[in-house]
Amino acid sequence: MNEWTEDELVAAVDAYRQMEAQLASGSRVEKANVYRELAALHGRTPKAWEYRMQNISHVLEQAGKDWLPGLRPAANVGTRVEALLAKLLSHATAATSLVSGPTKELLEQETKSAEASGSFSPSDAVDDRRRVLASIVRRRGQPAFRSALLQAYGGRCAMTGCDVTDALEAAHIHPYFGPASNVVSNGLLLRADVHTLFDLYLVAVNPDSLRIAVAPALRQSTYGELDGSALASPVSLEMAASVQSLAWHRSQCSWS
Structure with missing residues:
Protein backbone atom coordinates (compact mmCIF):
# COMPACT_ATOMS: atom_id res chain seq x y z
CA MET A 1 0.00 0.00 0.00
CA ASN A 2 0.94 3.68 -0.14
CA GLU A 3 3.12 5.27 2.53
CA TRP A 4 1.40 6.01 5.80
CA THR A 5 -0.05 9.49 5.94
CA GLU A 6 0.44 11.80 8.90
CA ASP A 7 -3.29 11.49 9.69
CA GLU A 8 -2.90 7.72 9.94
CA LEU A 9 0.11 8.08 12.22
CA VAL A 10 -1.79 10.56 14.39
CA ALA A 11 -4.60 8.00 14.70
CA ALA A 12 -2.09 5.30 15.63
CA VAL A 13 -0.42 7.41 18.33
CA ASP A 14 -3.79 8.54 19.70
CA ALA A 15 -4.99 4.93 19.92
CA TYR A 16 -1.74 3.87 21.59
CA ARG A 17 -2.02 6.61 24.21
CA GLN A 18 -5.67 5.73 24.82
CA MET A 19 -4.67 2.12 25.48
CA GLU A 20 -2.01 3.37 27.90
CA ALA A 21 -4.63 5.45 29.72
CA GLN A 22 -7.03 2.51 29.92
CA LEU A 23 -4.30 0.28 31.33
CA ALA A 24 -3.32 2.94 33.88
CA SER A 25 -6.94 3.27 34.99
CA GLY A 26 -7.22 -0.46 35.58
CA SER A 27 -9.48 -1.08 32.60
CA ARG A 28 -9.06 -4.08 30.33
CA VAL A 29 -7.41 -3.25 27.00
CA GLU A 30 -8.82 -5.09 23.98
CA LYS A 31 -6.03 -4.47 21.48
CA ALA A 32 -7.59 -6.56 18.70
CA ASN A 33 -10.73 -4.41 18.82
CA VAL A 34 -8.63 -1.26 18.57
CA TYR A 35 -6.89 -2.57 15.44
CA ARG A 36 -10.20 -3.53 13.84
CA GLU A 37 -11.69 -0.10 14.57
CA LEU A 38 -8.66 1.65 13.08
CA ALA A 39 -8.83 -0.56 10.00
CA ALA A 40 -12.53 0.23 9.55
CA LEU A 41 -11.95 3.97 9.91
CA HIS A 42 -8.74 4.41 7.96
CA GLY A 43 -8.21 1.32 5.82
CA ARG A 44 -5.24 -1.10 5.89
CA THR A 45 -5.45 -4.36 7.79
CA PRO A 46 -5.71 -4.85 11.57
CA LYS A 47 -2.32 -6.60 11.36
CA ALA A 48 -0.80 -3.49 9.78
CA TRP A 49 -2.10 -1.37 12.64
CA GLU A 50 -0.74 -3.84 15.19
CA TYR A 51 2.70 -3.66 13.58
CA ARG A 52 2.54 0.14 13.59
CA MET A 53 1.82 -0.02 17.32
CA GLN A 54 4.97 -2.11 17.72
CA ASN A 55 6.84 0.61 15.84
CA ILE A 56 5.52 3.11 18.39
CA SER A 57 6.84 0.85 21.16
CA HIS A 58 10.22 0.93 19.42
CA VAL A 59 10.27 4.73 19.32
CA LEU A 60 9.34 4.86 23.01
CA GLU A 61 12.05 2.32 23.87
CA GLN A 62 14.62 4.40 21.96
CA ALA A 63 13.60 7.39 24.09
CA GLY A 64 14.02 5.35 27.27
CA LYS A 65 10.29 5.26 27.98
CA ASP A 66 7.92 2.42 28.86
CA TRP A 67 5.95 0.72 26.11
CA LEU A 68 2.68 -1.21 26.25
CA PRO A 69 2.93 -4.83 27.40
CA GLY A 70 2.20 -7.19 24.51
CA LEU A 71 3.44 -4.73 21.89
CA ARG A 72 7.08 -5.73 21.61
CA PRO A 73 9.17 -3.04 19.86
CA ALA A 74 9.62 -3.53 16.12
CA ALA A 75 12.55 -1.55 14.71
CA ASN A 76 11.74 -1.77 10.99
CA VAL A 77 10.07 1.64 10.89
CA GLY A 78 11.75 3.76 8.26
CA THR A 79 13.50 7.08 8.89
CA ARG A 80 10.55 9.29 7.86
CA VAL A 81 7.93 7.42 9.85
CA GLU A 82 10.15 7.08 12.91
CA ALA A 83 10.78 10.83 12.97
CA LEU A 84 7.07 11.59 12.63
CA LEU A 85 6.15 9.12 15.36
CA ALA A 86 8.73 10.64 17.72
CA LYS A 87 7.31 14.10 17.07
CA LEU A 88 3.71 12.99 17.56
CA LEU A 89 4.54 11.05 20.72
CA SER A 90 6.26 14.05 22.27
CA HIS A 91 3.16 16.16 21.65
CA ALA A 92 0.77 13.44 22.86
CA THR A 93 2.75 13.03 26.09
CA ALA A 94 2.00 16.61 27.01
CA ALA A 95 -1.73 16.33 26.34
CA THR A 96 -2.96 12.77 26.73
CA SER A 97 -6.67 12.50 27.47
CA LEU A 98 -7.86 9.88 29.93
CA VAL A 99 -11.33 9.78 28.41
CA SER A 100 -12.19 6.51 26.66
CA GLY A 101 -15.05 4.42 25.29
CA PRO A 102 -18.42 5.92 24.29
CA THR A 103 -17.69 9.19 26.10
CA LYS A 104 -14.52 9.73 24.04
CA GLU A 105 -16.41 8.97 20.82
CA LEU A 106 -19.20 11.43 21.65
CA LEU A 107 -16.66 14.07 22.63
CA GLU A 108 -14.87 13.68 19.30
CA GLN A 109 -18.17 13.84 17.41
CA GLU A 110 -19.12 17.08 19.17
CA THR A 111 -15.67 18.53 18.45
CA LYS A 112 -15.99 17.71 14.74
CA SER A 113 -19.51 19.13 14.68
CA ALA A 114 -18.33 22.36 16.32
CA GLU A 115 -15.48 22.65 13.83
CA ALA A 116 -17.81 22.04 10.88
CA SER A 117 -20.33 24.64 12.08
CA GLY A 118 -17.65 27.25 12.60
CA SER A 119 -18.10 27.40 16.36
CA PHE A 120 -14.35 27.87 16.79
CA SER A 121 -14.17 30.69 14.23
CA PRO A 122 -15.80 33.87 15.53
CA SER A 123 -16.10 36.67 13.01
CA ASP A 124 -14.76 39.37 15.32
CA ALA A 125 -13.66 40.11 18.89
CA VAL A 126 -17.19 40.99 20.05
CA ASP A 127 -18.57 37.77 18.60
CA ASP A 128 -15.76 35.85 20.28
CA ARG A 129 -16.55 37.41 23.67
CA ARG A 130 -20.24 36.60 23.29
CA ARG A 131 -19.41 32.98 22.48
CA VAL A 132 -17.22 32.73 25.56
CA LEU A 133 -19.86 34.19 27.86
CA ALA A 134 -22.63 32.09 26.29
CA SER A 135 -20.52 29.00 26.89
CA ILE A 136 -20.04 29.95 30.55
CA VAL A 137 -23.77 30.55 31.02
CA ARG A 138 -24.66 27.18 29.49
CA ARG A 139 -22.02 25.39 31.53
CA ARG A 140 -23.20 26.92 34.80
Missing part, protein backbone atom coordinates in the same frame (compact mmCIF):
# COMPACT_ATOMS: atom_id res chain seq x y z
CA GLY A 141 -26.62 25.39 34.23
CA GLN A 142 -30.23 26.56 34.17
CA PRO A 143 -30.40 29.58 36.54
CA ALA A 144 -33.11 28.26 38.88
CA PHE A 145 -31.38 24.87 39.12
CA ARG A 146 -28.01 26.46 39.87
CA SER A 147 -29.57 28.84 42.40
CA ALA A 148 -31.17 25.92 44.23
CA LEU A 149 -27.85 24.07 44.36
CA LEU A 150 -26.01 27.18 45.57
CA GLN A 151 -28.52 27.36 48.41
CA ALA A 152 -28.37 23.62 49.11
CA TYR A 153 -24.57 23.56 49.45
CA GLY A 154 -24.12 26.96 51.03
CA GLY A 155 -22.32 28.37 47.99
CA ARG A 156 -19.50 25.81 48.20
CA CYS A 157 -18.40 23.07 45.83
CA ALA A 158 -19.67 19.74 47.17
CA MET A 159 -16.28 18.14 46.50
CA THR A 160 -13.57 20.77 46.95
CA GLY A 161 -15.24 23.29 49.23
CA CYS A 162 -14.44 26.11 46.79
CA ASP A 163 -16.56 29.15 47.67
CA VAL A 164 -15.90 31.29 44.58
CA THR A 165 -19.42 31.59 43.17
CA ASP A 166 -18.25 32.49 39.66
CA ALA A 167 -16.40 29.15 39.45
CA LEU A 168 -19.31 26.99 40.60
CA GLU A 169 -21.62 25.11 38.25
CA ALA A 170 -24.80 23.04 38.48
CA ALA A 171 -23.83 19.50 37.53
CA HIS A 172 -26.48 16.95 36.58
CA ILE A 173 -25.76 13.54 38.08
CA HIS A 174 -27.96 11.76 35.56
CA PRO A 175 -27.73 13.51 32.15
CA TYR A 176 -30.24 16.22 31.40
CA PHE A 177 -33.46 14.85 29.86
CA GLY A 178 -35.80 17.80 30.26
CA PRO A 179 -37.07 20.10 33.05
CA ALA A 180 -37.67 17.10 35.33
CA SER A 181 -33.88 16.68 35.47
CA ASN A 182 -33.50 20.04 37.18
CA VAL A 183 -34.23 18.84 40.69
CA VAL A 184 -31.73 19.33 43.48
CA SER A 185 -31.55 15.58 44.15
CA ASN A 186 -30.25 15.09 40.61
CA GLY A 187 -27.53 17.69 40.97
CA LEU A 188 -24.29 18.62 42.66
CA LEU A 189 -22.71 22.04 42.98
CA LEU A 190 -19.22 21.58 41.56
CA ARG A 191 -16.24 23.73 40.69
CA ALA A 192 -15.95 24.05 36.90
CA ASP A 193 -12.93 21.75 36.45
CA VAL A 194 -14.35 19.07 38.74
CA HIS A 195 -17.69 19.33 36.89
CA THR A 196 -15.85 18.52 33.65
CA LEU A 197 -14.16 15.47 35.18
CA PHE A 198 -17.48 14.37 36.69
CA ASP A 199 -19.19 14.61 33.28
CA LEU A 200 -16.32 12.64 31.71
CA TYR A 201 -16.78 9.90 34.34
CA LEU A 202 -13.27 10.41 35.74
CA VAL A 203 -14.61 11.52 39.14
CA ALA A 204 -17.63 9.93 40.82
CA VAL A 205 -19.28 9.36 44.20
CA ASN A 206 -19.66 5.96 45.84
CA PRO A 207 -23.40 5.76 46.56
CA ASP A 208 -23.01 3.63 49.71
CA SER A 209 -20.38 5.67 51.53
CA LEU A 210 -20.97 9.03 49.81
CA ARG A 211 -17.22 9.32 49.40
CA ILE A 212 -15.55 10.66 46.29
CA ALA A 213 -13.85 8.23 43.92
CA VAL A 214 -11.19 9.36 41.45
CA ALA A 215 -10.06 7.35 38.42
CA PRO A 216 -6.77 5.53 39.17
CA ALA A 217 -5.00 7.39 36.38
CA LEU A 218 -5.76 10.70 38.14
CA ARG A 219 -4.68 9.70 41.62
CA GLN A 220 -1.11 10.90 41.14
CA SER A 221 -2.39 14.28 39.97
CA THR A 222 -3.65 17.22 42.02
CA TYR A 223 -7.10 15.58 42.00
CA GLY A 224 -5.78 12.56 43.89
CA GLU A 225 -6.39 14.36 47.20
CA LEU A 226 -10.14 14.14 46.55
CA ASP A 227 -10.14 10.34 46.40
CA GLY A 228 -11.84 8.90 49.48
CA SER A 229 -12.91 12.27 50.89
CA ALA A 230 -16.51 12.78 51.91
CA LEU A 231 -19.05 14.49 49.70
CA ALA A 232 -20.37 17.62 51.41
CA SER A 233 -23.82 17.37 52.94
CA PRO A 234 -26.49 19.85 51.86
CA VAL A 235 -28.18 22.15 54.34
CA SER A 236 -31.22 19.86 54.34
CA LEU A 237 -31.51 16.10 53.85
CA GLU A 238 -34.36 16.75 51.45
CA MET A 239 -31.77 18.33 49.14
CA ALA A 240 -29.36 15.39 49.27
CA ALA A 241 -28.17 13.82 46.05
CA SER A 242 -30.19 10.80 44.96
CA VAL A 243 -28.38 7.57 45.84
CA GLN A 244 -29.92 5.95 42.76
CA SER A 245 -28.57 8.70 40.49
CA LEU A 246 -25.14 8.49 42.08
CA ALA A 247 -25.15 4.72 41.59
CA TRP A 248 -26.08 5.17 37.92
CA HIS A 249 -23.28 7.68 37.41
CA ARG A 250 -20.74 5.42 39.16
CA SER A 251 -21.78 2.53 36.91
CA GLN A 252 -20.79 4.56 33.84
CA CYS A 253 -17.17 4.82 34.96
CA SER A 254 -15.09 2.31 32.99
CA TRP A 255 -12.63 2.02 35.90
CA SER A 256 -15.35 0.97 38.40
